[in-house]
Amino acid sequence: MSTGCVSCGSDIAEAIAMGVDAASGWVLDxxxxxxxxxxxxxxxxxxxxxxxxxxxLVLDKVPCEKRAIYTAKTLW
Incomplete structure (x- = not known):
């Protein structure tokens, strides 16, 4: 399986925003x-x-880490 993510949008601004969302999800995973x-x-x-x-693309790692910790706590 390859690593990374793919995204698209109806215009450049949406494609970039969707790329940030996809990459953030990948990092969170x-x-x-x-x-x-x-x-x-x-x-x-x-x-x-x-x-x-x-x-x-600029990703904010801190919210991803906080969501990961929160998700882990909700699983227990």
């Missing part, structure tokens, strides 16, 4: 599974299709 948080890709290593572009 890793935290909940006691796996290390994935390292960010180097922008130089990403090669979009012709006409495409690369955008950096």
């Amino acid at each position: 890793e935290i909940e599974d006691n796996k290390p948080i994935p390292k960010a890709s180097r922008i130089e290593d990403i090669h979009p299709e012709e006409g495409g572009f690369v955008s950096l």
Whole structure:
């Protein structure tokens, strides 16, 4: 199984917002599974299709960790 996530949107702004949501969910899953948080890709290593572009996503790790702790507590 490959790692990472895929997202899309009806316009660029929505696609970026959905990308943040998808990546945050992926990181949260890793935290909940006691796996290390994935390292960010180097922008130089990403090669979009012709006409495409690369955008950096900023994820706030702290809320993900708090949700993971809260989720773990609710399971007990």
